[in-house]
Amino acid sequence: MALASATHRAIEAVWRIESARLIAALARMVRDVSLAEDLAQEALVAALQRWPESGVPDNPGAWLMAVAKRRAVDHFRHAAMAERKHEELAQAMEADRARKPGLEARIEEDVGDDLLRLMFIACHPVLSREARAALTLRLLAGLTIEEIARAFLVPEPTVAQRIVRAKRTLAEARVPFEIPPEDERKARLSSVLEVIYLIFNEGYSATAGTDWIRPELCEEALRLGRILAGLVPDEPEVHGLVALMEIQASRLRARVGPAGEPILLLDQDRSRWDRLLIGRGLAALERAEELGAGLGPYALQAAIAACHARARTAGDTDWERIVALYDALVEIVPSPVVELNRTVAVGAAFGPAAALELVDELAADRALAGYHLLPSVRADLLVKLGRPEEAAAEFERAASLTRNERERELLLSRAGARSDRAPE
């Protein structure tokens, strides 16, 4: 019994390492992502039946691939009753298998491009953002439905349905399993980056629930980002995103207090920042910069994060440079959220009065109505300007708008702490 469960854990580990490549290679062969996933799952089931007795084979990836391919041939044989085309495909695969007994070489061959195709298809714009995130975690990170459900705090059937629907949508839209043509490539790549960062952010500052952070999701996103950086090493924004995630992840340990409460950037104990991840982040940022063509939105955000990472104390922060980076960011991503972040930097660089003016302008145009960070930023500035009553009201408003319980507690405690804060 103990042996069987040890093997099961080993199989899970093999699945973790091999599943994306397996599904990707199969999807190229059968030209159907949904079928490819089913075949890979069948191979997994076969492994669960066989390996506890036979032991894990020396090359588990090739074993799984061989089984999946056999199932593919069977599948097409059955389907061939109806369609001749599939018969040809089955024969071609059979011949292919006979010609190359060294399956391993076959998997290795195009696996990089296959993985890239799989990422592009999982993050295809015909799918909703939730569907893209779920499908990416399922197909590329090898997560189970249960794990995805837990990560996004939604019921398992919801995730299962989301994935089934996503695959159906892809099939109905006849989305080809390909690397997008040049004219679409930029937009499609940014869709992939968006999904990875969405996953990261869901872990980094959970939008709902009782935990402030869920590091496992950050780890998954980082892994996906690093994989993508290996697949398309010449894309500066991929390195920009990796840099951003590495630097933000370096603060994970410092971002949460002993009771699970959030600790804001400037209050964090910087000795707890992970120097190794900071180093990796700065290196990735350097690569993005070396590739030229100016910094994109992710690289710019990474550059801002890098300013904090380089400052040994909060007081050492180069706020003027951060304001300049935000200026560049607002230029390419005209977003009120980015502008709000910029006001924080303006406050630190040029004083709270200047920042408050900008915040009030932002509040006037209603785009940020309902966004809890607007009153939160405003409250901070009011505290610094020595207007505690107004600040407390704003903190309370912010608390009523956030969906994260830990954040709400923090905001409420700041609302209550107004009396003991002297103006600066």
Add this chain to the structure above:
Amino acid sequence: MRVMMFVKGDPKPGQLPSEKLVEEMGRFNEELAKAGVLVDGNGLRPSAEGARVVYSGGKRTVVDGPFAESKEIVAGYWMLQVKSLEEAIEWAKRVPFEAGEEYGEEAVIEIRPIFELDEFAQAYEDSPTVRRVVEMEKGLQKDLQQKK
């Protein structure tokens, strides 16, 4: 979780790893990087070029290399970000030792999960001593920052 994977062994002084091993290890490292699990990794120079500081009976002595028990000496390491110990084991099984004669008949990779700092904090949350130490450290850091 993060794990360290240590390669045990101690090549002779002046001996560089064979070209074939370097090549195969390079390929393996690339595979780790492409899978998104490699955080850090390095090979270490022979123990003959190193030293030990030994603490014993209240005294510290410096011992120059080489060290005798070569099977217990770390020759290199990887730091991986993985989901489970089993995943690290899967990777360790793929280290291409066959490529070099340096490791002879036997080579060992030791896998050790890294303590996350928070684990200490959680485990000793109730201990007043630990709390005091943590507080003291915080105070010390504040002092240092103010002096700067």
